[in-house]
Amino acid sequence: MKAPPAPPHEGPLSVDARGNISGSGAPQLTMGPYTFAPEIPRIVRYPNDPDHPVTIGAYGSIGNVEFVVGGNHRVDWVSTFAFRHVLGLPGAASDGCPSSAGPIVVGSDVWIGRDVTILSGVSIGHGAVIGARSVVAKDVRPYAIVVGNPAREVRRRFSDERVEALLASEWWTWPPAEVLSIVDLLNGADIERFLEYAASRGGRA
Ligand SMILES: CC(C)(COP(=O)(O)OP(=O)(O)OC[C@H]1O[C@@H](n2cnc3c(N)ncnc32)[C@H](O)[C@@H]1OP(=O)(O)O)[C@@H](O)C(=O)NCCC(=O)NCCS
Numbered sequence: 052m053k054a055p056p057a058p059p060h061e062g063p064l065s066v067d068a069r070g071n072i073s074g075s076g077a078p079q080l081t082m083g084p085y086t087f088a089p090e091i092p093r094i095v096r097y098p099n100d101p102d103h104p105v106t107i108g109a110y111g112s113i114g115n116v117e118f119v120v121g122g123n124h125r126v127d128w129v130s131t132f133a134f135r136h137v138l139g140l141p142g143a144a145s146d147g148c149p150s151s152a153g154p155i156v157v158g159s160d161v162w163i164g165r166d167v168t169i170l171s172g173v174s175i176g177h178g179a180v181i182g183a184r185s186v187v188a189k190d191v192r193p194y195a196i197v198v199g200n201p202a203r204e205v206r207r208r209f210s211d212e213r214v215e216a217l218l219a220s221e222w223w224t225w226p227p228a229e230v231l232s233i234v235d236l237l238n239g240a241d242i243e244r245f246l247e248y249a250a251s252r253g254g255r256a
Contacts, residue, residue, distance in 0.1 A: 056091070057086065057091055061084055062084055063084065066080040066094075079094045080092060080094055080104065080105045081105070081106050083111070083159060084227060088113040089115070090115045092116045092117070092118055093116075093118070094118050095120065097149050099144050099149060100149060100150075101121065101150075103155070105154070105155045105157070106154070108158045108159030108177065109223040110160050110230075111160065111161045111162070112162040112163070113157075114163050114165040114167060115165055116169060117167070117168045118155050118169050119170050120151055122149045123171070133149060136149065152172025155174075158174075161178065161179050162181070163180075167187065168185075176191055176192050176195065177217075177223070178214070179197070180196040181198075181202065183198075186201055186202060189202070193218055194207050195207050216246050216249070220249035233248065236248055
């Protein structure tokens with residue numbers, strides 16, 4: 052069944068384990084201001100998985116992505132079958148199977164294409180792009196474009212120098228009213244003009 056879309060939101064939006072937006076349960080997923088998701092992302096969590104949240108920054112474009120926050124079996128054991136967990140044997144909740152590689156953190160201004168899977172412990176940098184049907188198992192650099200299974204970087208959106216300047220601007224933390232007033236700069240290809248504006252206005256607030 053198709054998940055509902057994230058409603059428009061000027062502030063952070065949280066989703067609980069039942070998929071309820073701003074529900075009463077502990078937030079499993081947080082999306083920063085304006086982050087757009089035509090389907091609320093699926094959080095795949097297994098019993099005994101640590102309660103790691105998924106955090107997405109602001110102004111993201113999030114396709115129908117699946118975040119697998121745990122469910123790793125021990126490949127260094129004789130058997131990957133989770134005997135204690137499945138059969139309810141002593142030590143079931145504490146033997147380290149299943150396990151998670153840690154929280155998932157997605158930066159701001161990240162575009163994630165359709166049918167993407169992101170595994171536990173992964174951090175995706177600001178401005179990155181994840182191609183359709185990618186499986187992301189490792190961290191993604193800011194402003195990198197990654198594709199495939201396993202997802203590999205094909206290029207960076209801009210030169211390293213421009214990436215540093217864009218990161219330094221932290222435009223996604225500026226007051227939303229200001230951000231909306233410079234849409235022509237943000238949805239345009241004149242990076243230098245944007246960076247001149249960023250330099251002229253100074254720091255974060
Ligand atoms: C990744 C993407 C953004 C294109 O980025 P790009 O930097 O312009 O990449 P290119 O088109 O130049 O392709 C670079 C290489 O990656 C390959 N590639 C592109 N997208 C790919 C994908 N999703 N999976 C696997 N390989 C992919 C290309 O075939 C090309 O391979 P080559 O170097 O061997 O020729 C685009 O292909 C994509 O996946 N868009 C997502 C669309 C989507 O899901 N939209 C839903 C609404 S959010």
